[in-house]
Amino acid sequence: MTATRPAETEEAAVRDARRPDPRPARRLTPTQRILLRAVVLTLLAVAATFLLDPYRNYQLAVVAATFCATAGLTLLVGLTGQLSLGHAVLMAAGGYGYALTVNAVAGAGLDGEGAAGAARVALGLVGALLASGAVGGLLGLAGARLRGPYLAGLTLAMVVALPALTAQVPALGGDQGLAVPFEGVPGALSRLIVVEQWHAWVAIVVAALAVTPLAVLRSGRAGLRMRAVHGNEAAARLSGVSPARVKVGAFVASSLAAGLGGAVLCLVTQSVGPGRYDLAFSLLLVVAAVVGGLGSLGGAAAGAALVVLLPWLVDTVTSAIGVPADLEERLSGNLALLVFGALLIVVTLAWPGGLARAATRRRPRPARPRPHPRGRTDATASPARPTER
């Protein structure tokens, strides 16, 4: 702002720097910048739905739902270092919360189209937030007292126990799960767009609502506290940061986002059941977060697209090149998992930082280097093995 006028001397530059910003209206606080970016990206995504056919729009909705969960997970793992293998369960909690609420309010008379439908979905999302927040809060309480492998193991046990839980609790509908009412296109739009596109819109807006608070959290004090706790818990405590509170808070925030993702997935697929949220899916969420780059929300979006689209792509290719039916059945699902597992290993060992790092390297921003998980692990890693062993 000051260097563009060659006639002015350094003095002027100094004076300018000292003076309060002459054009305060142009300057945005980080939060405003995030909100602006969120609005622009949401509008872009909504505009993009016009370019896609219905099936692509369905896939876009699934990607948006998955993005909610991977964004929460990448925040949790990247910033606080807590590895959760159970984000599928939190998504399931959101899905069940949504389904139970929607079915309850539909049963209570709110079963119409238009405004009634909007109110129903909104209440369903609140139900999803409550359910996933409750599960996430409990897990966060456990996570605050644990570190590393213990939390990962607990969340793993949760994923494995999910089918048993849905089978035992009659209200959750057993293996079949629960069905929810179909949400059609509102009357005014119904001549313009088809239902898949409408669902994609809903998914995009909910994803924006889920992820934007995470971005604000990350860029603000809360994010700083999380990094402090991850970097050195004792030092954080000495600086007046309560590690337990920060960890529980991070876990709850992450769970709420995942729960919204589950709710969207329930809305789009019109059902929620334990089959979708198995261990493999839960691990895929971890893959998305790691491959995208831990701590990076843009990376989480890329990772979500990857884990939704690659299995589909693999299935399409194997059926297109005409492998035998027996082999095709074996390859289905497994081949994509194989690729993802290999990616997970390669990215962790050879390319920490993932896609997000590759993107920032290509267009470096020296003025404001983005805080990066890589930098933090470098700082905390001692040359020798840790002494606690």
Place this chain on the structure above:
Amino acid sequence: MDRLVFLLATGLARGLVVALFALSLVIVWRAARLVNFAQAAVATVAVFAAFAVTGATGSFWAGLGAALVSGAALNAAVERGLMRRVPSGSPLPGMIVAIGLVMVLQSALGIAFGPRHRPMAAPFDERPFVVGGVPLLSPYDLFVLIVALAVVGLLAWLFNGTSLGLQLRASAAAPEVSRLLGVRVPRMVTLGWALSGAVAALAALLLVPTELGLNAHSADLLFVHAFTVAVLGGLDSPTGALLGGIAVGVLVSLVTGYLGAGVAPLAVLALLTLVLLVRPGGIFATAQVRAA
């Protein structure tokens, strides 16, 4: 009453298998300060090797040997090839690499062998002895019990009674000092991994004949149970693993017998949550802290 005795006896046999697997986790933890999430996948690969060898030779014992050798070799390869390259300082990368390995191994097994469960015959009769009208252990359960106890005893002797065990413990406890004193620490770490792979393969091999059969996910539940055991007993304590294993085995057996098989995973999850919330240090844990 009869039912209770029967369930307790089967629970004991199952519990010892879980304890063995948990012990394998403890061995890796002591060697590398890492929970090997890939242990179940490695063990399953080893059981597939045993299945192939038993199928080719007709001998259960040849299969057993194959499982032990392939489990040890695979885990040693994992340590040399992957875990050694993982940046130290944070437990996160090691866990993520292990999870990647789980995905690779299980999907490779799925591609090679399909989703079908392959029945695996036990080398001994699985019908229980009836003592005074009460069905008790089957000969196979008895075999499992004896093998498990023998392996636990052998490991205790190895770690506490031999020079090799002393070197293993020393390199885990204080790698720098051990290196200065002439212990080949990297070799010891690899050895610990190999040992743990063999024990895990043995546990999975003992388990599979009593379950549905062999497929890529046969050992998943075993891992969850063993992890619960390791948390219960503390990842550092072999005694804790043994007692915790028996406790979890008996719990699962009782819950399955009285409330149905569907409730068992919930009971394990409840136990795990309870222990982690009430006593995160583990019931048998030594002074090691696991929460900051």
